[in-house]
Amino acid sequence: xxxxxxxxxxxxxxxxxxxxxxxxxxxxxxxxxxxxxxxxxxxxxxxxxxxxxxxxxxxxxxxxxxxxxxxxxxxxxxxxxxxxxxxxxxxxxxxxxxxxxxxxxxxxxxxxxxxxxxxxxxxxxxxxxxxxxxxxxxxxxxxxxxxxxxxxxxxxxxxxxxxxxxxxxxxxxxxxxxxxxxxxxxxxxxxxxxxxxxxxxxxxxxxxxxxxxxxxxxxxxxxxxxxxxxxxxxxxxxxxxxxxxxxxxxxxxxxxxxxxxxxxxxxxxxxxxxxxxxxxxxxxxxxxxxxxxxxxxxxxxxxxxxxxxxxxxxxxx
Amino acid sequence: xxxxxxxxxxxxxxxxxxxxxxxxxxxxxxxxxxxxxxxxxxxxxxxxxxxxxxxxxxxxxxxxxxxxxxxxxxxxxxxxxxxxxxxxxxxxx
Numbered sequence: 001x002x003x004x005x006x007x008x009x010x011x012x013x014x015x016x017x018x019x020x021x022x023x024x025x026x027x028x029x030x031x032x033x034x035x036x037x038x039x040x041x042x043x044x045x046x047x048x049x050x051x052x053x054x055x056x057x058x059x060x061x062x063x064x065x066x067x068x069x070x071x072x073x074x075x076x077x078x079x080x081x082x083x084x085x086x087x088x089x090x091x092x093x094x095x096x097x098x099x100x101x102x103x104x105x106x107x108x109x110x111x112x113x114x115x116x117x118x119x120x121x122x123x124x125x126x127x128x129x130x131x132x133x134x135x136x137x138x139x140x141x142x143x144x145x146x147x148x149x150x151x152x153x154x155x156x157x158x159x160x161x162x163x164x165x166x167x168x169x170x171x172x173x174x175x176x177x178x179x180x181x182x183x184x185x186x187x188x189x190x191x192x193x194x195x196x197x198x199x200x201x202x203x204x205x206x207x208x209x210x211x212x213x214x215x216x217x218x219x220x221x222x223x224x225x226x227x228x229x230x231x232x233x234x235x236x237x238x239x240x241x242x243x244x245x246x247x248x249x250x251x252x253x254x255x256x257x258x259x260x261x262x263x264x265x266x267x268x269x270x271x272x273x274x275x276x277x278x279x280x281x282x283x284x285x286x287x288x289x290x291x292x293x294x295x296x297x298x299x300x301x302x303x304x305x306x307x308x309x310x311x312x313x314x315x316x317x
Numbered sequence: 318x319x320x321x322x323x324x325x326x327x328x329x330x331x332x333x334x335x336x337x338x339x340x341x342x343x344x345x346x347x348x349x350x351x352x353x354x355x356x357x358x359x360x361x362x363x364x365x366x367x368x369x370x371x372x373x374x375x376x377x378x379x380x381x382x383x384x385x386x387x388x389x390x391x392x393x394x395x396x397x398x399x400x401x402x403x404x405x406x407x408x409x410x
Contacts, residue, residue: 249336250349257347272342273329280331 015119015182019044019094022103023110042118044094044110051085051097054078068113077117086114091121108209111185116168116261124172124182125278127259131164131181132156133224135311137231138164138181140171140286142259147236148293151194155300156307158198163188163221164228168261171230171282179230179282189216197300232287232314234307239292242299244306247288256283287314320367322393323403330358339401348399357392361402367393 017023018041056069056078071078077088083099084106094114098106116126130141130153141149150166157163165184172180188200189209195202195217205217235247235255247255260279289310293303327342337355340347350358357374364370371389375382396402 248334250333250338253331253333253336253338253347253349272345273327276329276331276340276342280329280333283333284331 015115015122016041017044017115018042020046023107040092042092042094042115044096047087047095047097049097051080051099052087054080054085056080066109075121077121079113079117081109081113084109086110086117088114088117088121091118094118116170119170120261120275123274123278124170125275125282126261127169127171127256128167128261129169129259130166131169131184131230133162133164133228134308135315137311137314138228139231139307139311140169140181140233141236142233142255143236147238149236150188150190151197152236152293152300152303154188154190154194154200155198156304157188157221158200159304162224164224166221173278173281177281177285179285180227181230182227183224186221188219188221190219191216197298230286231311232289235288235290237290237292238295241292241294242302242306243292244310245290245292247290251290252288253283256288319407319409321365321405321407322361322367322370322396323365323405324358324361325401325403328401330355341400344400346399348401354392357389358396 023044054071056071066081068079068081076090077086079086079088082101082105084101085097085099086109087095087097089095094110096106096110096114119126127140127142128145130149131138132141132153133139134156141153143149153163153166164181166188167184169184170182172182174180190198190200191214192202195205200217200219202217204219206220207218208215209218210216233247233256257279291303291306293299325341325343328339329342330337330339332338337350337358338347339350339358356377357370360370360373360377364373371382371386374380374389375385378385393402393404397404
């Protein structure tokens with residue numbers, strides 16, 4: 001299959017991406033390009049030749065059910081999944097060897113894996129987390145898969161709060177040490193049960209994806225193009241009751257570290273010492289709480305009240 | 318036989334609230350250490366030889382070497398097993 005390259009530019013995590021048009025998805029903002037921003041554009045090229053024969057020595061892990069193989073080096077990353085080979089030559093350049101895979105599959109892995117790898121090379125931190133603006137402050141919601149991050153943050157969105165990112169959040173450190181969060185993809189993905197709980201009709205989904213043989217419904221959402229300061233981290237976990245407690249010491253470290261995509265997989269971080277220093281700063285500089293929720297999903301309003309009240313107390317401090 | 322311990326350069330330590338965490342960049346694993354563990358970890362930088370280390374810690378904690386030696390040895394063995402330090406042996410003359 002040959003792919004044509006109609007070059008357009010996309011904005012995602014406040015990065016300019018120059019690549020084939022079909023890499024776009026309906027919810028992404030597309031604008032005329034400008035290189036006046038702080039970051040150089042990320043240029044994506046499709047290489048129709050056979051992929052280089054790379055021996056992936058490092059351990060494989062699953063990315064949305066599909067094995068993903070990594071070779072990390074200090075300045076470039078190679079990764080392969082479903083016979084698609086991403087050669088990330090440097091922090092500005094991605095070569096995709098698509099094999100026989102269709103654009104939808106390539107696009108999926110590009111946004112899920114290749115782009116995050118570039119952002120890591122660019123010195124940022126990508127986390128498995130959602131972010132919401134509450135009382136003019138941005139909070140990051142972390143937690144295990146299935147803990148209820150997307151359900152709760154979608155509920156907040158439905159209540160009028162601005163969703164900054166869903167599933168994956170991208171942070172950088174400013175020169176003065178402030179932790180900055182960049183807007184993520186403008187999409188929410190939910191299982192039907194969660195759609196029903198938060199009041200998003202599944203017929204409004206613009207597409208569906210399969211995860212572990214279950215269907216997730218994807219909704220396009222308005223978001224922001226602004227980079228914001230991160231005000232706090234909220235760990236959501238299932239418990240026996242609804243409660244809010246301070247998250248500190250080793251549990252804070254462990255919870256945040258486990259949420260960072262690169263650090264959840266040993267040996268998959270280029271320049272890990274430098275990344276670790278940044279991560280340590282993030283953990284030390286950002287207050288964190290644990291939001292325990294009972295198995296009963298009908299406590300979303302109660303959880304919302306707890307978080308709003310926490311945010312108001314933080315403002316008064 | 319004299320034993321010298323070397324902290325691995327791939328291990329970084331950091332303080333989070335009241336805890337100290339040692340993180341191994343190679344393995345991506347981390348360990349929380351208490352105040353005494355931190356004191357030993359820090360002492361290893363200037364007192365890498367086991368005899369010196371024991372002398373220094375005995376003075377610091379106002380204890381007999383024979384009293385602290387088993388605990389320090391057990392801790393150093395743990396650090397070795399977790400890949401946080403390496404050891405070299407030299408014949409004493």
